[in-house]
Amino acid sequence: MIDNICFASARDLAAALRARTLSAHEVMTALLGQIARLNPKINAIVAKLPDEKCLALAEEADRQLARGECVGPLHGLPFAFKELDPVVGFSMTRGSPIFKGFMPSEDSVLTERLRRAGVIPIGKTNISEFGMGSHSYNEVYGTTLNPYDLTKSAGGSSGGAGAALAAGLLPLASGSDLGGSLRNPANFNNIVALRPSVGLVPSAPVALPFLGFTVKGPMARSVADAAFLLSVMAGADRRDPACYPSDPRAFAEPLERSFKDVRIAWCPDLGGLPLDRRVRTMLDGQRQSFVDLGCIVEDAAPDLTGADEVFLTLRAWHYWHTLGSLLKDHRDKMKPEAVWQIEQGRNLTGDDIARAMHLHGELMQRMSRFQERFEFVICAVNQVPPFDASLDWPHEIDGVKMTTYLDWMKSAYWITATFCPAISVPAGFTPDSLPVGIQIVGRYRDDLGVLQLAHAFERATGFGKTRPADA
Numbered sequence: 511m512i513d514n515i516c517f518a519s520a521r522d523l524a525a526a527l528r529a530r531t532l533s534a535h536e537v538m539t540a541l542l543g544q545i546a547r548l549n550p551k552i553n554a555i556v557a558k559l560p561d562e563k564c565l566a567l568a569e570e571a572d573r574q575l576a577r578g579e580c581v582g583p584l585h586g587l588p589f590a591f592k593e594l595d596p597v598v599g600f601s602m603t604r605g606s607p608i609f610k611g612f613m614p615s616e617d618s619v620l621t622e623r624l625r626r627a628g629v630i631p632i633g634k635t636n637i638s639e640f641g642m643g644s645h646s647y648n649e650v651y652g653t654t655l656n657p658y659d660l661t662k663s664a665g666g667s668s669g670g671a672g673a674a675l676a677a678g679l680l681p682l683a684s685g686s687d688l689g690g691s692l693r694n695p696a697n698f699n700n701i702v703a704l705r706p707s708v709g710l711v712p713s714a715p716v717a718l719p720f721l722g723f724t725v726k727g728p729m730a731r732s733v734a735d736a737a738f739l740l741s742v743m744a745g746a747d748r749r750d751p752a753c754y755p756s757d758p759r760a761f762a763e764p765l766e767r768s769f770k771d772v773r774i775a776w777c778p779d780l781g782g783l784p785l786d787r788r789v790r791t792m793l794d795g796q797r798q799s800f801v802d803l804g805c806i807v808e809d810a811a812p813d814l815t816g817a818d819e820v821f822l823t824l825r826a827w828h829y830w831h832t833l834g835s836l837l838k839d840h841r842d843k844m845k846p847e848a849v850w851q852i853e854q855g856r857n858l859t860g861d862d863i864a865r866a867m868h869l870h871g872e873l874m875q876r877m878s879r880f881q882e883r884f885e886f887v888i889c890a891v892n893q894v895p896p897f898d899a900s901l902d903w904p905h906e907i908d909g910v911k912m913t914t915y916l917d918w919m920k921s922a923y924w925i926t927a928t929f930c931p932a933i934s935v936p937a938g939f940t941p942d943s944l945p946v947g948i949q950i951v952g953r954y955r956d957d958l959g960v961l962q963l964a965h966a967f968e969r970a971t972g973f974g975k976t977r978p979a980d981a
Contacts, residue, residue, distance in 0.1 A: 515540035516678035517977065520587060520735040523681055527586040530575055534586035534630070537681075538568035541588050545679050548981065551660060554674035555590050556651045557601050558633035564588070567630045583742060583762070584682070585628030592668055592685050593634045593651075594641050596715075597621045600631065605639040605648030608840045619714045619747050620684060620726050627742045635683060636670030639845050640833065643915050644694040644892075644922075645903060646670055649843075655899055656698060657978035658945055662896035665695030671729050672699035677981050682739050683729040686713075688825065690891075690922025692727045696934035697891035697947030700974060702736045702964070703729040707955045708929040711743045712750035717832050719752045723824060723926060732974060733935065733965040737761040740957070760958055765965035770804035772963075775884040779893075781811035783920050784910040786894045792938045792946040793890060796971070800888065803966050812880040812887060816869035817924040822916070823858065823866035830855025847902070847915040870927065877928045878954070886963055887951040890921045891934045895944040925949065931957040935964045936973035 512518045512526060515537055526532035542561050549555050559567075571586040591597045593605060596614035598621075603609045617625065625631070639648040646669025647653035654669045656662040657677040664673040668685030672695030675683055685692045687705040696703030708722040716724070728739035744758035778793040779785050785793075800807050829851050836844065837852055881887075897904050904918040905911065912918045925932045930951050937948035950967070952960035968974055 516544045517731070517981075518681070519732060520681040520730060521738050523587060524584060527575070528581070534568040534571040535565060537586060538564055538588055538630070541679060544677070548657070548677045549679060551980075552655045552657050552664070552673045552677055553652055554636060554654050554664070554670040554677065555633045555679060556593065556636050556670065558590070564630070564632045571628070571630060582626055582628035584624065587629050587681050588632050589624060589629035589682065590633040590635045590671070590674065590680055591621060591631060592671060593637045594667070594686060595621055595684070597631060597634070600634055603650045604641070605637045605650055607649050607843050608836060610650055619712045619749055620743060623742060624684070634670075635668065635674055637668065638666040640848055641667035641686065641688065641691060642848055642851060643667065643903060644690055644919055645901070646695070653899055656896050657981060658700065658943065659896065661899060662944065663698060663899045663901075665698035665892075665896070667691040668703070668729065669695045672696055672701055672703070675699065675701045675729060675731055676978060678977070682735060684726060684739070684743065685729050686724055686726045687926070688724045689821070689916065689926055690919050692729060693891050693922050693932060693934040693947075693949060694919065696729060698896045698945060700936045700945035700947070700976065701729060701731050702733050702933065702935055702968070702974065703727060704736050704740065704933045704957065704961065705926070705931065706740065706744070706957050707931045709752050709754045710756060710955070710957060711740075712745075712747040712753045714747060714749035716750070718828060719750060721824060721828060722752060722929060723821070723828070733933070733961055733968050734765060737765060737961045761961065765962045767962040767966070768804065769963060769966060771806055772804070772886070773806045773808065773884050774800055775810040775812065775880070775887045776807050777809070777811035777887065778890050780814060780889050780921055780924055783893060784907040785890055786907055788895055788940040789890055789893065789946055792940065793948060796937050796948055799967060799970050803970060808884075810884060813876045814873065814924050814927070816873050817927040818920070820866050820870045820873060821923050821927045823862055824870070826851060826855035827858055827863055828855070830858070850914075873927060874929060877930065881953045885953065885959065889925070889949050889951065891947040891949040893918055893921050895940050895946055921949070925951055930954050931960045933960050933964045935968055937971070938973050939976070
């Protein structure tokens, strides 16, 4: 029996729908009620279809099952795609008034896969403008607020997805991650999100397929549900030449595993990043949890020298290439951080790009050697807990001034530069009841191992079970 549809496991909901012990109409009705009650407060889901259209789609999903049609593993589950994803039938503004009203003519590969798996698209999830920065506000849809504290940020750029899951508006969500856009909102909203290994989930269409820093990944209220969604998202596609062959079915299997004598590198601040004292205290309190799982936990940090230059250079180059043409006619419609970011890319030389790529190769080699000794690295997801939603970004951490809108995100984007899989899992709450997550980083292409350790930690601690007071 499923007592609370809005917070039920996506795996359980999908199984109940296939068994016809629960109808898609019942699921949709419950979630629409939750959306009507809470979405006006948190502003997580945007561009939503009218309720009657959503219910009609759910009824058709029920008729398909009644006719005995072959359906996908996510059949009948309501879904809202990230606003950056092209989804036919829904606007794609990228959080910018420049693209207000734009309707894509084709689905992305991810959208196509999720439709084929049976989700019912009902809307989009809010983002930061162009996906830049980890605070979801824009001039088209406004600011997404944190369900645990409506005065705080929900993170970003997948902030709408994170807040929607935390508030019980959706059973699953997808997002994308360049500098932390999956992990940061998961951390702020007490949910789970995996940044997969580069090449596991196809990203087509993408302008620079081999740049590799942006990935798409799953978000959920549990590690098992995130793995369940990954089993649909993962797998090579000829339209993304950067993808490698894999067997996504492994992610749908049970995640239990022994971690006896598994060696872990413990480095909450990645060797010296400033951490808010509340974050440091929460993470330090979780070290024993990994010891209790049987792990050998040692103080050690990978040498991430050059990660800043690698990430910031190639990120700026990416945005100049993809958005630079907008500056001439639309500068006044873009937030200052976007203009600054694009102009940083405009000023780069070929030598700058070559140097960043060379440093990147060295960084990845050092990380690989480090991981020969340590199977996992444990560190902070965010260097701060959820901050005031009226801010543009945190300007200081533990007495250290942040000079750009990216500086406070280093604990996430330094890991991005390694191309390794990394997951954010709930790890507790600050004294003022704000969520704090922990980041588990694995070896390249060992996404299953990352999910398994995250699952073990989740089961041992149970922090993800604490829901927002109003939900």
